[in-house]
Structures are given as C-alpha cells and as structure tokens.
Amino acid sequence: MHIHIMYLLFVILIPKMLSLQMIVTYGKPTNFTDATSFSESSWESCVEECYLQNTCVLAYSPTSPLNCQLYPVNRIFSVQKLYSTDLVAFKVTNSTATCPTGDNPPTFGNLTNYGSISTDLVDYTYSVSYGSDDTWSLSYNLTGRVCADGWSMFVRPTTNWCLQVFGSPSVSYTQADAIHNCTNIGTVLSGLETLDERDFVAAGALTLLGAGYPEFAAVWVSGMRKPECYSDGWENLAECAGTNMEQFTYTDTYMANYAGYTWDPNTPDRNSTGVWQNCIQMWIRIESVSPDFPYDTNPNGNSDDATCNVADSDDFSLRGFACGKLPEIPADA
Ligand SMILES: *[C@@H]1O[C@H](CO)[C@@H](O)[C@H](O)[C@H]1NC(C)=O
Ligand SMILES: *[C@@H]1O[C@H](CO)[C@@H](O)[C@H](O)[C@H]1NC(C)=O
Ligand SMILES: *[C@@H]1O[C@H](CO)[C@@H](O)[C@H](O)[C@H]1NC(C)=O
Ligand SMILES: *[C@@H]1O[C@H](CO)[C@@H](O)[C@H](O)[C@H]1NC(C)=O
Ligand SMILES: *[C@@H]1O[C@H](CO)[C@@H](O)[C@H](O)[C@H]1NC(C)=O
Numbered sequence: 001m002h003i004h005i006m007y008l009l010f011v012i013l014i015p016k017m018l019s020l021q022m023i024v025t026y027g028k029p030t031n032f033t034d035a036t037s038f039s040e041s042s043w044e045s046c047v048e049e050c051y052l053q054n055t056c057v058l059a060y061s062p063t064s065p066l067n068c069q070l071y072p073v074n075r076i077f078s079v080q081k082l083y084s085t086d087l088v089a090f091k092v093t094n095s096t097a098t099c100p101t102g103d104n105p106p107t108f109g110n111l112t113n114y115g116s117i118s119t120d121l122v123d124y125t126y127s128v129s130y131g132s133d134d135t136w137s138l139s140y141n142l143t144g145r146v147c148a149d150g151w152s153m154f155v156r157p158t159t160n161w162c163l164q165v166f167g168s169p170s171v172s173y174t175q176a177d178a179i180h181n182c183t184n185i186g187t188v189l190s191g192l193e194t195l196d197e198r199d200f201v202a203a204g205a206l207t208l209l210g211a212g213y214p215e216f217a218a219v220w221v222s223g224m225r226k227p228e229c230y231s232d233g234w235e236n237l238a239e240c241a242g243t244n245m246e247q248f249t250y251t252d253t254y255m256a257n258y259a260g261y262t263w264d265p266n267t268p269d270r271n272s273t274g275v276w277q278n279c280i281q282m283w284i285r286i287e288s289v290s291p292d293f294p295y296d297t298n299p300n301g302n303s304d305d306a307t308c309n310v311a312d313s314d315d316f317s318l319r320g321f322a323c324g325k326l327p328e329i330p331a332d333a
C-alpha cells in the first residue's frame with residue numbers, strides 16, 4: 001500500500017512568475033554534498049523552513065525522532081523513494097494554486113518536475129526526474145546572470161564572478177589607488193579564487209602592458225595583512241605564519257579558496273626589505289623582458305607581498321589591478 005503524504009504548504013510568486021510548492025512524500029537523500037540541521041519541533045516547521053530559505057531545495061527528516069535536514073541548491077543530487085517512515089519535501093514549481101494530485105509525487109505520473117532558485121549571488125533552474133531505480137535525480141543549471149561587456153565570467157563555489165584587468169605601462173598605482181579605481185566603477189579589487197582566475201589576470205595584464213613592458217611590473221590583487229600579523233607578537237599567531245591566507249583581509253569577500261595565489265619562492269617575505277609589505281601584488285613576467293627568472297618557479301602571475309602605498313620603487317612598479325564584481329541580471333530579463 002502506497003500512502004502519499006501531500007499537502008500544499010503555501011504559494012508565493014517569485015521572479016519570472018513561477019510559484020513554488022513543497023511536495024511531501026517518503027524518501028531519503030542518497031547523494032548530496034551538503035546539508036544543514038535545523039532544530040524544529042515538527043516536520044511541518046521543517047518543511048516551512050526550507051520553503052522560506054532562499055537556497056533550500058529539499059527538506060528531510062526521519063519520522064521519529066525528528067531530525068530536520070535542509071539541502072541547498074546544487075548540493076543534493078538524488079533521493080531514494082521509500083514507502084514509509086522517512087519524509088522528504090521537494091521544492092518544485094506548479095502553475096496552479098491547488099494541491100496537485102497524482103501518482104508518485106513530486107514527479108506526478110513519473111514526469112519531470114522543475115524548480116528555480118534566485119539569490120543575490122546566483123540563479124538556478126533545476127529538474128526532478130524519477131528513474132527506474134526508484135530514485136529521484138535532481139539536476140541544476142546556472143542561469144540568468146551575465147557579465148557586462150568587457151568582463152569575463154568565472155565559476156566560484158558560491159557564485160559566479162566577473163573579472164577585468166586594468167593597467168598601462170606608463171602609470172603606477174598604490175593599493176589605495178587600485179581599490180579606489182575599482183570602487184569607482186562599482187566593483188572591488190579582486191582576489192584569485194582559482195588558477196584560471198590567476199592566469200586570466202596575468203595574461204590580461206601582459207596584453208595591457210605590451211610585450212616590451214618596463215621590467216619588474218606587477219598588478220594589485222585583493223589582500224591586506226591584518227594588523228595583528230605585523231604588530232609585536234605576530235610570530236606567535238598561527239594565522240600569520242608562512243603563506244597562510246588568513247593573515248590577510250580581502251576587499252573580495254566572495255572567495256571560498258585562495259588557489260589562485262601562487263607565491264614566489266620564499267614569499268610572502270613580510271618586512272625583508274626593511275619596510276612592511278602588507279599588500280599583495282601579482283608579478284607580470286615574460287622571459288624576453290625578465291630573463292633572470294627561472295620560469296618554473298617564478299612564472300607570470302605569481303603572488304608576492306608588496307608595500308601598500310608604494311606604486312613605484314627601484315625594485316618594482318604596480319602598473320595595474322584586477323577588479324571583480326558579481327554577475328548581473330540582464331536588463332531585458
Ligand atoms: C552524485 O551526483 C553527482 C552529480 O550528479 C554525480 O556526479 C556523482 O557521480 C554522484 N555520486 C554517486 C555516488 O552516485
Ligand atoms: C501541478 O498541479 C496540477 C493540478 O493538481 C497537476 O495536474 C500537475 O501535474 C502539477 N504539475 C507539476 C509539475 O507538479
Ligand atoms: C512510475 O514509476 C513507478 C516505479 O517505477 C511505477 O510503479 C509506476 O507505475 C510509474 N507510474 C507511471 C504513471 O508511469
Ligand atoms: C539545463 O540546460 C540543458 C542545456 O540547455 C537542458 O537540456 C536541460 O534541460 C536544462 N536542465 C534544467 C534543469 O533546466
Ligand atoms: C583610476 O582613477 C583615476 C582617478 O579617478 C582616473 O584618472 C584613472 O583613469 C583611473 N584608471 C583606470 C585604469 O581606471
């Protein structure tokens with residue numbers, strides 16, 4: 001005997017005029033990479049919490065004891081159908097205000113159902129389909145947001161990110177100049193989430209500076225050392241040691257990783273030049289201009305710490321910077 005527990009929680013309108021419902025049935029998540037526990041007194045309030053949380057696509061709990069788990073978009077991929085006990089609630093679209101009925105919710109008649117999630121950072125559409133192995137599969141498409149002309153899109157764990165490099169062989173910038181220039185156009189001095197982002201900034205800077213650029217050129221990227229990591233006693237703080245990225249604060253607050261910061265050997269070297277180098281620069285190098293560098297260890301795009309307010313010195317010049325911003329919903333969407 002199959003008993004389908006179903007109810008329409010409530011219906012709201014979200015952008016693009018799709019309404020979302022929570023459809024409850026028996027099942028258990030079997031493939032997921034993230035879930036958060038939510039302390040709730042009833043299954044109904046667990047379902048309601050998922051409905052209210054912008055990024056939640058599925059709620060789950062064993063019947064007894066209650067243990068509400070909420071699954072975010074793009075982190076839950078399959079749910080095993082059950083015939084009793086554990087409950088799941090799928091957030092899916094339905095164009096009518098009435099509670100749908102039919103065999104095998106939320107994929108009534110084993111059709112595909114859909115959902116969409118829109119946050120400040122990202123938009124997804126997703127589908128829920130039912131397979132012969134008694135399993136619902138969820139698949140996701142990132143949609144909607146674009147980078148304006150001149151900006152290039154990169155995928156980050158929590159959002160996509162738009163990057164553009166600015167600079168010239170004849171101008172120098174302090175880090176404050178770079179931050180100011182990015183802020184002026186509604187962006188931030190960007191960090192480097194991935195090697196792809198690093199390589200994009202390094203290649204873009206080389207293009208702007210030209211093949212015969214002045215030697216020892218660099219561009220600014222996000223990162224300023226925390227005061228406790230250069231005040232007396234910093235040597236005793238683990239977060240300040242070596243290449244630990246926790247020693248810096250970032251204008252780019254959308255990084256989950258710092259994999260694009262590949263340090264030159266023996267850097268960051270802090271105050272080795274006699275003054276504190278509390279900001280982060282990216283070296284721009286091609287062999288014809290900088291033949292003294294071993295390119296296997298000092299490639300174009302490596303990071304180094306640099307003196308924040310010195311744009312120009314005998315040793316280097318900061319000739320540009322990378323700005324970053326969130327993708328935008330197109331005006332005609
Ligand atoms: C879980 O789902 C993801 C995304 O569809 C898939 O790449 C992965 O192979 C699945 N893992 C298992 C163990 O089925
Ligand atoms: C939406 O609700 C209607 C009315 O109950 C139902 O016939 C239809 O199958 C539902 N569609 C989806 C995709 O859930
Ligand atoms: C949906 O799939 C289930 C399980 O495979 C099956 O028992 C049922 O007959 C199917 N329903 C339809 C309408 O195809
Ligand atoms: C995702 O995009 C692909 C290619 O455009 C499409 O075939 C698929 O149906 C989409 N899936 C969802 C869940 O929107
Ligand atoms: C940076 O800002 C200054 C002052 O507003 C402006 O003159 C300059 O053109 C900007 N540079 C870039 C590359 O945006």
Ligand SMILES: *[C@@H]1O[C@H](CO)[C@@H](O)[C@H](O)[C@H]1NC(C)=O
Binds near residue numbers: 232271275
């Ligand atoms: C560099 O930092 C070390 C450790 O804080 C300190 O002992 C030394 O005086 C500093 N040197 C300069 C030139 O600031």
